[in-house]
Amino acid sequence: MAVRTRKIDRFNIFIRCFFIQASWSFKALIGMGFCFCVIPLARRLYDSPKDRSEFLRRHLDFFNSHPYFVTYCLGAVTKLEEQAQQQQWPDWRPISIFKERLTGPLGVQGDQLFWNRIKPMTIAIGMVVGLTLGRIALPVFLLIYNIPHFYIRIKGWRLSYRMGFDIVSVLSTRRFQAIGDKISILGLAAAGALISTAAWWSYEQNFAVLASFCLSAALTMALIRLKVAVKFIILAVTCLGILVGLLTL
Amino acid sequence: MWADIFIASLWGGIVAIDTTALMQIMISRPMMACSVVGLLLGNFPLGFVMGFLVELLYISELPIGAAKFAEGNVGSTAAATLAILTTRQLPQHYFMSIALALILFVPLSSLGGRLVLLKRKINGVIYERLIYRDLLAPRQINAAQLYGILLSFLVGFITLTISSILFVSGATWLLSRIPATYDKIFQPAMGGVLAAGCVFLAHLFWKQHRKKWVLFIGLGLGLILFVKYL
Numbered sequence: 001m002a003v004r005t006r007k008i009d010r011f012n013i014f015i016r017c018f019f020i021q022a023s024w025s026f027k028a029l030i031g032m033g034f035c036f037c038v039i040p041l042a043r044r045l046y047d048s049p050k051d052r053s054e055f056l057r058r059h060l061d062f063f064n065s066h067p068y069f070v071t072y073c074l075g076a077v078t079k080l081e082e083q084a085q086q087q088q089w090p091d092w093r094p095i096s097i098f099k100e101r102l103t104g105p106l107g108v109q110g111d112q113l114f115w116n117r118i119k120p121m122t123i124a125i126g127m128v129v130g131l132t133l134g135r136i137a138l139p140v141f142l143l144i145y146n147i148p149h150f151y152i153r154i155k156g157w158r159l160s161y162r163m164g165f166d167i168v169s170v171l172s173t174r175r176f177q178a179i180g181d182k183i184s185i186l187g188l189a190a191a192g193a194l195i196s197t198a199a200w201w202s203y204e205q206n207f208a209v210l211a212s213f214c215l216s217a218a219l220t221m222a223l224i225r226l227k228v229a230v231k232f233i234i235l236a237v238t239c240l241g242i243l244v245g246l247l248t249l
Numbered sequence: 250m251w252a253d254i255f256i257a258s259l260w261g262g263i264v265a266i267d268t269t270a271l272m273q274i275m276i277s278r279p280m281m282a283c284s285v286v287g288l289l290l291g292n293f294p295l296g297f298v299m300g301f302l303v304e305l306l307y308i309s310e311l312p313i314g315a316a317k318f319a320e321g322n323v324g325s326t327a328a329a330t331l332a333i334l335t336t337r338q339l340p341q342h343y344f345m346s347i348a349l350a351l352i353l354f355v356p357l358s359s360l361g362g363r364l365v366l367l368k369r370k371i372n373g374v375i376y377e378r379l380i381y382r383d384l385l386a387p388r389q390i391n392a393a394q395l396y397g398i399l400l401s402f403l404v405g406f407i408t409l410t411i412s413s414i415l416f417v418s419g420a421t422w423l424l425s426r427i428p429a430t431y432d433k434i435f436q437p438a439m440g441g442v443l444a445a446g447c448v449f450l451a452h453l454f455w456k457q458h459r460k461k462w463v464l465f466i467g468l469g470l471g472l473i474l475f476v477k478y479l
Contacts, residue, residue: 022270022397025372032376036394039387053385060380060390067273115311119275120453123304126280130301132474135293138284145275185463188454192467193474195447200475202440212437216444224452231319231355233445234306238351241441245434 003085005044005078012040014157017074021067029064034099037074038081045085055081058092064103066110068152073102075160076167083164098165105168109176117180118148121187124194131197208248212241250334250417256289257330258409261323265405268322269365270398279304279325286329295336299329299347302439303354305446309453320361323405327361327412328354334417341429348435349420351442357412364404372397 005013020033038059046052065073080095126141160167195217202213216237223233260282267277275281280300287296307321332350336343375393379385451464 018272019270019394019398021273022394022401023372023375024269024397025369025376027373028376032372032379032390032393032397036390039390042387049384049386052387053383056385056387056390057380060376060385111311116453117457120308120450123278123280123308124450127301127304128471128474130280130297135284135297138281141278141280142275149274181458184454184457185460188451188458188460188463189467189470191447191451191454192464192469193471194467195451196468196471197475198443198447200472202443205436205440208433208437209440211440213440213444216441217448220445220448221452224448230307230310230449231359234355234442235352237441237445238348238438241438242348242435244441245437248437249431249434 003045004082005041009040009044010078010161013037013074013078014071014153016040017067017071017153017157020070028060028062030067030070031059031061031063034063034070034074035059037070038077041078041081045081058096061096061099062103063099065106066114068114068149069106069110069156071153071156072106072160072167072171073099075157075162076102076164079161079164101168102171105171109171113176113180113183114149114152117183117187119145121183121190124187124190128190128193128197131194131201208244211248212244215244216240253290253334254330254410254413254417257286257326257413258406260286260289261326261330261405261409262402263405264326265320265323265361265365265408266398266401268320268401268405270401277322279322279329282322282326283329286326287333290330290333290337292333292336295333295343295347296329298439299332299350300325302347302351302442302446303328305450306354306442307358308446309449317366318362319355319358320365320404320408321358323361323408324354324358326405327357327409330409330413331416331420334413335420335424338421339424339429342424342427342432344432344435344439345424345427346420348438349424351438353412353416353420357408360412361404361408364408368397368400368404371400 016037020030020037023032024030025032035056042052042055046055077095077099080098084092084095122141122145125144126137129140130137159170199210199213203210219237219240220233223236264277264282267273283296283300284293287293303325307319310318328350331353332346335346375396379389379393
């Protein structure tokens with residue numbers, strides 16, 4: 001029975017984190033995915049099927065995190081499991097509690113930073129490039145989105161494997177909030193650039209498209225204020241566009 | 250046409266996998282997914298335009314935790330497939346095909362979203378079976394994960410197949426009844442949908458930071474960019 005993982009095991013765990021959301025369920029959220037990620041750890045640290053089964057059962061519990069930020073927990077858990085083996089911990093509850101404690105922050109930080117800020121901002125930049133320069137927008141978008149994506153995954157993994165329990169201090173709200181604020185401001189500017197670029201693109205199509213663009217923008221703002229569902233707004237602006245076309249024919 | 254539907258459905262499966270199951274490197278975003286469909290079906294420009302039109306429509310619906318969301322990525326891929334296959338049969342009905350695809354984009358996204366929910370429920374059943382086992386083996390967890398990926402693929406594949414089979418012939422029949430001279434009437438729908446997307450995006454960031462000057466700088470920058478490059 002080994003008490004330490006090898007580099008190949010840690011690489012295997014890291015690669016598995018890309019699959020973590022595949023078995024997402026309402027009962028465990030990404031609990032089963034987390035268990036899938038730590039399988040190389042079970043194979044290295046435990047020899048008997050019974051011990052492996054107990055290990056897997058411990059990590060099959062409810063767990064949630066943003067998929068990119070999960071490495072902040074995976075690295076630390078790998079480190080702690082090694083320590084538990086080396087120092088013969090009497091029980092593994094501290095690791096389970098640690099995972100529970102990280103569930104909230106990892107989900108919130110990731111959702112706020114990536115889904116709410118980086119993704120919309122990079123899409124806006126991609127669309128501005130697309131409307132001005134054409135198909136080059138596609139690789140540009142993939143590149144500018146995936147640089148922070150892979151950076152967070154790799155940094156989270158390295159840092160948490162080094163720090164173990166102390167990784168909690170890195171996940172302070174203020175640190176990511178400050179980055180998020182800057183991205184928000186950049187995103188707002190990108191949204192402004194997109195609006196003017198899209199309006200100009202509409203004008204280049206013909207005047208009716210521009211008129212539809214302006215009217216639909218006003219209608220969308222009004223409907224958002226009235227808290228109308230997105231699907232109805234989409235149908236409303238499409239119909240408005242056809243109506244404008246009918247009037248300007 | 251059947252070969253095209255099959256190829257588009259395979260790509261739809263990959264889009265669904267990237268959306269929720271694997272990697273999430275954003276090749277599933279409408280601007281990417283629709284462009285690839287365009288490339289596969291031999292009409293890249295139309296796929297590219299469709300992707301840009303629908304890209305921002307569901308930007309404010311965040312796939313957070315257990316929240317229900319419309320599967321806009323698969324929906325947009327299905328809509329682009331529909332537009333491309335319809336335009337192939339009725340080239341004079343170009344804007345009509347786009348407008349019809351934009352309207353069908355909403356129910357198709359809802360269908361995709363419901364299939365995602367079903368997939369998650371099936372995952373829950375698999376999870377329950379695993380936790381009540383006496384002896385858990387790594388290969389069982391691996392298999393469960395593989396089922397999850399397969400189910401995600403099926404979500405995209407089924408949505409694309411059903412929508413293409415149901416709507417392409419229906420849309421062709423419907424549009425062929427309308428004279429092609431009316432095609433231009435449907436062109437402004439593109440501007441309308443694009444505007445809605447832009448407003449959704451601006452509203453998302455406006456909620457986070459209400460700084461008018463930043464928005465105006467962006468507006469000016471966009472105009473300069475456009476004038477300079479076109």
